[in-house]
Amino acid sequence: MAYRLNPLLGAVVEPPIAEVHGWIAGRTAGPPLIDMAQAVPRYAPPAAMTRHLQERLADPEIVRYAPIVGLPDLRAAFAAHLQGTYGGRIAAENVAVTAGCNQAFCLVMMTLAQAGDEVILPLPYYFNHQMWLDMLGVRAVHLAFRPDRGGVPDPAEAAAKIGPRTRAIVLVSPNNPTGAIYPPAAITAFQALARRHDIPLVLDETYKDFLPGDDAAHGLFADPAWPDGLVQLYSFSKAFAMAGHRVGAVTAAPALIAQLAKAMDCVAICAPRLGQEAALYGLGHLAPWVAGNRATMRERVGAVEGVFRANGSGYSLVSCGAYFAYVRHPHAGRAAKDVSRHLARDLGILTVPGSAFGPGQEDFVRFAFANVGAEAMPEMARRLAESRMA
Numbered sequence: 001m002a003y004r005l006n007p008l009l010g011a012v013v014e015p016p017i018a019e020v021h022g023w024i025a026g027r028t029a030g031p032p033l034i035d036m037a038q039a040v041p042r043y044a045p046p047a048a049m050t051r052h053l054q055e056r057l058a059d060p061e062i063v064r065y066a067p068i069v070g071l072p073d074l075r076a077a078f079a080a081h082l083q084g085t086y087g088g089r090i091a092a093e094n095v096a097v098t099a100g101c102n103q104a105f106c107l108v109m110m111t112l113a114q115a116g117d118e119v120i121l122p123l124p125y126y127f128n129h130q131m132w133l134d135m136l137g138v139r140a141v142h143l144a145f146r147p148d149r150g151g152v153p154d155p156a157e158a159a160a161k162i163g164p165r166t167r168a169i170v171l172v173s174p175n176n177p178t179g180a181i182y183p184p185a186a187i188t189a190f191q192a193l194a195r196r197h198d199i200p201l202v203l204d205e206t207y208k209d210f211l212p213g214d215d216a217a218h219g220l221f222a223d224p225a226w227p228d229g230l231v232q233l234y235s236f237s238k239a240f241a242m243a244g245h246r247v248g249a250v251t252a253a254p255a256l257i258a259q260l261a262k263a264m265d266c267v268a269i270c271a272p273r274l275g276q277e278a279a280l281y282g283l284g285h286l287a288p289w290v291a292g293n294r295a296t297m298r299e300r301v302g303a304v305e306g307v308f309r310a311n312g313s314g315y316s317l318v319s320c321g322a323y324f325a326y327v328r329h330p331h332a333g334r335a336a337k338d339v340s341r342h343l344a345r346d347l348g349i350l351t352v353p354g355s356a357f358g359p360g361q362e363d364f365v366r367f368a369f370a371n372v373g374a375e376a377m378p379e380m381a382r383r384l385a386e387s388r389m390a
């Protein structure tokens with residue numbers, strides 16, 4: 001190739017899930033694969049949603065662009081949904097619909113930060129967050145992983161790391177990769193810290209529909225001044241099992257949405273329109289279906305906790321929730337990638353190595369169970385007990 005490429009991209013890691021899938025490409029022998037790599041539900045959206053979308057295809061509008069920040073009905077429905085969940089006052093003008101929550105993060109970071117700025121990002125991070133910040137030339141300032149605090153980062157550490165170029169604090173709860181559910185008090189403490197420094201808390205709640213209890217995850221929206229310091233990110237991919245439709249949302253101050261719209265106009269013009277129709281249908285009709293899936297995931301959390309408690313494999317559970325178990329492997333001194341590759345090739349268990357989620361994660365492996373039923377957990381544990389590395 002005779003031309004040069006953007007060195008910022010060149011320095012970014014390869015997409016981790018693609019690499020993990022590469023380990024089992026062409027696999028024909030061995031026990032049936034237990035795929036605990038990607039955090040996507042295996043089940044399909046309900047047939048009623050599919051039928052609804054088929055009907056919507058007859059509308060000539062469906063192939064046209066939607067407004068940049070989303071269908072007005074969807075913005076209003078999502079605002080009402082959030083308000084129902086969290087209380088407070090959330091209006092359609094606070095919502096921008098995006099092409100998935102990854103794009104929501106990308107657009108928000110473009111809106112908040114420029115090259116040379118800093119963003120606080122706890123370890124272990126969701127790898128696409130780090131990758132995007134690297135591409136922008138924005139420095140991710142990491143907070144230490146705190147297994148001793150159930151995986152919840154320490155606001156005091158963040159306070160010490162905020163500087164003149166810090167533009168945001170990012171939290172993910174329920175967390176990917178750890179599954180940790182941050183207590184409301186911790187989320188509030190981070191929000192208060194961010195407010196003191198006139199920066200927003202960017203809270204990725206992709207997995208909010210898989211919380212174990214009925215209590216709201218936090219009370220931040222109940223504060224009438226929430227738009228001054230909170231940016232919430234959401235994904236419709238998981239709740240409605242529609243990852244391929246690519247729909248997510250940013251909920252924030254209208255002034256942020258107005259700037260973000262410029263970036264959205266350039267990268268996608270609008271989120272996929274049929275997907276927006278799917279999200280709108282889901283918000284209006286699928287609450288009981290989502291509740292059923294939440295119960296299924298809760299059961300899986302119980303099954304995962306049970307097998308790790310009982311098995312003598314040396315793999316120990318650090319934290320677990322939503323779709324994820326973060327596990328300490330027993331092969332001390334071995335790279336997480338080697339352990340994950342061994343699990344895939346020798347035992348037929350596909351996982352993501354901790355190293356994909358940032359520095360200092362070599363002792364850990366992420367198991368995602370959205371894709372694997374509770375009934376498969378004993379077999380998974382049986383195979384882990386056979387884990388021997390040369």
Ligand SMILES: Cc1ncc(COP(=O)(O)O)c(C=O)c1O
Nearest residue numbers: 100101102126176206235237248
């Ligand atoms: C924390 C987190 N944010 C965002 C996403 C991406 O969601 P979407 O499919 O809406 O882009 C994921 C998907 O795994 C995730 O785990």
